[in-house]
Amino acid sequence: MLQSYPEGKKRSAVVPMLIYAQDETGAVTAELIEEVAKRCEVTPLQVDEVVGYYSMLHRKPQGKFHVQVCTNISCMLVGGTELYDQACKKLGLGHKQTAADGVFSLEEVECMGACSWAPMVAINYDYHHNVTPEQFDALIEGLKRAQ
Amino acid sequence: MAELVKVKINGQEFEAEKGKLLIEAARENGIEIPAFCYKEGYSLQAACRMCLVEVEGTPKLQVGCTLPVDVNRDGTPMVVHTESDTVKAARKSTLELLLTNHPLDCPVCDKGGECELQDMVFRYGAGESRYTERKVHTPEKQWSPVVFFDAPRCILCYRCVRACNEGMGVGALGIGNRGVVAEIIPNKHDHLECDECGACIDICPVGALTSGIYRYQTRPWEMNHVGTICTHCSDGCKTTLGVRDGEIMRGNNRDSSGINGEFLCVKGRYGFDFVNHPDRLQTPLLRNAAGGFDEISWAQALDLVSKKFTEVKSKNGKFGVIGSNHTTNEENYFLQKFARQGLGTKNIDHHRTGDLATLFDALSGKTDALASMQDVYTAKAVLVVGSDLAQQHPLLSFQARANYRHHAAHIYAVTTGEVREDKQAVASVRVQKGGELAGVESLRDKLKAEANLVIVFGDTVQGDALRKLVAFGDSLGIPVKYVGLVDYSNSRGAYDMDLLPRDGGLSREQMLAAADLDVLWVVGANPLKSAALASKNACVVVQDMFLTETAKAATLVLPAASAYEKNGTVTNVTGEVQKLKQAIKVMGTKTDLEIMGSIAKEMGLNLGIWLPEKMLEEIRSTVHGYNVALPVLSSGAAVATQPLNGKVAALPGTIGSAGDTLFTSGTLGRYSKTLNSVMEAPGSLYGGKDH
Ligand code: SF4
Ligand code: SF4
Ligand code: SF4
Ligand code: FES
Numbered sequence: 092m093l094q095s096y097p098e099g100k101k102r103s104a105v106v107p108m109l110i111y112a113q114d115e116t117g118a119v120t121a122e123l124i125e126e127v128a129k130r131c132e133v134t135p136l137q138v139d140e141v142v143g144y145y146s147m148l149h150r151k152p153q154g155k156f157h158v159q160v161c162t163n164i165s166c167m168l169v170g171g172t173e174l175y176d177q178a179c180k181k182l183g184l185g186h187k188q189t190a191a192d193g194v195f196s197l198e199e200v201e202c203m204g205a206c207s208w209a210p211m212v213a214i215n216y217d218y219h220h221n222v223t224p225e226q227f228d229a230l231i232e233g234l235k236r237a238q
Numbered sequence: 239m240a241e242l243v244k245v246k247i248n249g250q251e252f253e254a255e256k257g258k259l260l261i262e263a264a265r266e267n268g269i270e271i272p273a274f275c276y277k278e279g280y281s282l283q284a285a286c287r288m289c290l291v292e293v294e295g296t297p298k299l300q301v302g303c304t305l306p307v308d309v310n311r312d313g314t315p316m317v318v319h320t321e322s323d324t325v326k327a328a329r330k331s332t333l334e335l336l337l338t339n340h341p342l343d344c345p346v347c348d349k350g351g352e353c354e355l356q357d358m359v360f361r362y363g364a365g366e367s368r369y370t371e372r373k374v375h376t377p378e379k380q381w382s383p384v385v386f387f388d389a390p391r392c393i394l395c396y397r398c399v400r401a402c403n404e405g406m407g408v409g410a411l412g413i414g415n416r417g418v419v420a421e422i423i424p425n426k427h428d429h430l431e432c433d434e435c436g437a438c439i440d441i442c443p444v445g446a447l448t449s450g451i452y453r454y455q456t457r458p459w460e461m462n463h464v465g466t467i468c469t470h471c472s473d474g475c476k477t478t479l480g481v482r483d484g485e486i487m488r489g490n491n492r493d494s495s496g497i498n499g500e501f502l503c504v505k506g507r508y509g510f511d512f513v514n515h516p517d518r519l520q521t522p523l524l525r526n527a528a529g530g531f532d533e534i535s536w537a538q539a540l541d542l543v544s545k546k547f548t549e550v551k552s553k554n555g556k557f558g559v560i561g562s563n564h565t566t567n568e569e570n571y572f573l574q575k576f577a578r579q580g581l582g583t584k585n586i587d588h589h590r591t592g593d594l595a596t597l598f599d600a601l602s603g604k605t606d607a608l609a610s611m612q613d614v615y616t617a618k619a620v621l622v623v624g625s626d627l628a629q630q631h632p633l634l635s636f637q638a639r640a641n642y643r644h645h646a647a648h649i650y651a652v653t654t655g656e657v658r659e660d661k662q663a664v665a666s667v668r669v670q671k672g673g674e675l676a677g678v679e680s681l682r683d684k685l686k687a688e689a690n691l692v693i694v695f696g697d698t699v700q701g702d703a704l705r706k707l708v709a710f711g712d713s714l715g716i717p718v719k720y721v722g723l724v725d726y727s728n729s730r731g732a733y734d735m736d737l738l739p740r741d742g743g744l745s746r747e748q749m750l751a752a753a754d755l756d757v758l759w760v761v762g763a764n765p766l767k768s769a770a771l772a773s774k775n776a777c778v779v780v781q782d783m784f785l786t787e788t789a790k791a792a793t794l795v796l797p798a799a800s801a802y803e804k805n806g807t808v809t810n811v812t813g814e815v816q817k818l819k820q821a822i823k824v825m826g827t828k829t830d831l832e833i834m835g836s837i838a839k840e841m842g843l844n845l846g847i848w849l850p851e852k853m854l855e856e857i858r859s860t861v862h863g864y865n866v867a868l869p870v871l872s873s874g875a876a877v878a879t880q881p882l883n884g885k886v887a888a889l890p891g892t893i894g895s896a897g898d899t900l901f902t903s904g905t906l907g908r909y910s911k912t913l914n915s916v917m918e919a920p921g922s923l924y925g926g927k928d929h
Binding site: 134 | 409410411412413414415416423425
């Protein structure tokens with residue numbers, strides 16, 4: 092991966108490296124930070140800064156299905172907040188919480204760039220557009236059955 | 239010189255270098271553009287938006303700290319307004335935003351009275367806030383014995399992050415999270431592992447980072463600010479001591495006016511607390527029959543010493559005199575004069591920590607061959623040989639790093655292990671101790687191609703090796719300057735003032751080994767820490783601040799004042815003379831000059847008036863290269879000396895650094911609580927054992 096970056100610009104690989112590593116290991120741990128720092132030739136503190144900044148990087152393991160509900164302005168105007176409340180109730184979770192069985196986790200997120208199809212929900216990397224409360228429940232039930 | 243263009247600021251036309259930052263161009267012409275995150279010498283951040291200005295022809299306000307001066311597209315000068323109503327309104331809003339989560343606790347904050355945020359709010363308003371939300375609050379955190387962090391006061395200007403990363407080369411601070419919960423984080427999650435230099439505290443425009451020893455102790459306006467010279471290593475940083483009621487409250491570099499600019503290491507900033515250590519000697523001590531000490535009066539003590547000296551002198555007895563590398567030039571000069579003229583002995587020496595004799599001899603006849611502190615910052619290339627600068631010479635390390643950052647200087651390191659300079663170095667060569675020259679030789683082709691070079695070398699390069707190093711420098715065919723590293727605040731001065739066993743005098747080792755000394759007089763040194771005294775019947779007179787190993791073996795101990803308690807001058811590692819200014823007085827002590835002067839008087843010797851100013855007069859007229867300009871010196875600046883003075887005869891005795899690290903400083907360090915509390919880093923690569 093580092094080869095895709097120009098000479099002397101290894102630090103640019105910090106974010107993608109963290110994302111890929113998180114997909115593999117489930118969370119960004121202290122060891123992972125050390126390792127990424129070593130590979131990208133930056134200090135662990137500099138990797139830590141990045142982890143703190145991006146909400147898509149998680150220090151604690153997420154559920155198998157990580158449910159992200161947007162409550163930014165475009166989604167909020169068409170029911171994003173209500174959708175989030177619904178999600179809390181349906182899953183019995185709060186912001187950045189993971190269920191005890193590790194199946195679901197929930198996060199209230201900022202804009203994910205899908206405002207045209209608000210309100211939107213992302214589950215892992217999959218986007219779901221124009222989600223109504225009924226569709227949301229159906230979605231969750233479907234996932235429960237699937238797993 | 240870059241092209242000059244016209245720029246109009248607030249109706250006045252100026253010339254400025256094209257491409258210069260507007261904030262700098264304005265400042266040069268006496269116009270201040272307020273700024274928090276902008277700090278000259280560091281990378282640009284443009285984080286605070288305090289420097290917004292109006293530029294005619296652009297619809298929005300511009301960021302003055304990143305805007306380069308240039309002409310408009312039609313060739314007319316850029317027209318800037320820095321104090322228009324729009325700009326003032328923008329500043330007011332910026333401040334209002336900065337204060338959103340600020341606790342407004344100025345009445346108890348350390349920074350109150352010298353806070354940049356406070357000043358700006360006074361100037362531009364934002365006295366009321368329209369925000370009614372609950373403020374985000376986080377409790378204060380202690381990151382080390384000397385660094386505390388109060389997140390709510392932080393305005394996220396990143397100055398501390400940059401100072402630590404770029405200035406110090408440590409990189410111990412970062413920013414965690416984002417938005418309203420963003421805050422500065424230390425490298426070890428809940429604590430710092432770093433140089434503990436306090437640069438981050440100094441550079442913080444507000445009271446977010448505070449100093450463990452100073453916080454909540456006093457207010458800036460309650461102190462006198464005394465600019466003097468740090469008494470620890472030989473780099474000679476200016477430190478401003480904040481003094482209240484005869485007590486030193488803090489050290490910082492308030493006006494950045496010294497050779498160190500904004501730099502201070504942990505010792506210069508915190509290492510003054512030895513002055514009121516409970517073990518500090520405050521009364522003369524006389525050995526009693528039981529082998530202990532009795533406290534005696536100064537009058538008795540001076541009487542005893544002078545009688546003893548007179549008696550030994552009259553029967554042609556043998557004296558040994560060991561001086562100090564942290565007493566002043568005036569004291570050192572007086573001591574050698576006392577020894578040579580007053581006592582008639584040539585046995586005078588001090589702990590020599592670098593081979594200056596060989597260096598000066600090898601360079602004799604040359605001019606401009608000794609580098610100044612500024613040269614290390616401006617040279618095109620810097621070669622560090624056999625020293626871990628970041629540990630032993632923090633300011634030199636800082637200068638080399640700043641040279642690299644600002645002028646892309648080429649740095650080379652020839653050392654026995656990893657050093658901080660490696661990060662900037664073009665080439666780092668690892669050698670065995672003693673193999674330095676081969677390492678340097680391997681860099682020949684690279685060095686030859688440099689425009690000029692400063693070679694900084696440690697005590698492992700001495701004698702023959704040093705001559706070879708100079709020969710190597712000569713053979714490069716480029717201008718080369720040298721810095722011969724020495725320990726302690728006035729090693730260089732001790733050498734220049736001739737505390738040397740010249741003309742057949744005994745060296746320090748020889749004095750200690752001689753079995754027939756009648757008197758050993760030790761002024762501010764601790765030779766018996768690592769050696770025994772062979773003359774069992776010698777009368778040992780020791781002037782010191784503490785009961786050192788040497789003082790414990792003394793017949794008579796005279797309590798001396800520290801550098802922070804006296805006036806005088808010291809000469810740093812690069813041969814620059816600077817003035818010490820007395821900050822405090824410790825009851826019961828006398829300066830070494832006063833002690834020696836009083837002994838001379840009791841003995842009826844005429845060695846001149848023992849006032850620092852009088853001695854400096856004499857030094858200026860008699861010591862080669864020390865005819866320093868007094869007005870410059872008095873203004874608090876450093877004056878270069880020109881010691882190269884023809885052939886220097888070889889001296890007996892050994893030379894070696896004490897190998898102090900960033901957190902140690904011989905006797906002084908042992909008695910500094912703060913230095914002992916922060917000691918954590920691995921020791922230097924070049925740890926000596928003697929001191
Ligand atoms: S004390 Fe010095 S080394 Fe430590 S974090 Fe602050 S600036 Fe960095
Ligand atoms: S702690 Fe001070 S220097 Fe650091 S970002 Fe905050 S306000 Fe700026
Ligand atoms: S670098 Fe040396 S002179 Fe400067 S503050 Fe540190 S110990 Fe003192
Ligand atoms: S000084 Fe320009 S943005 Fe901070």
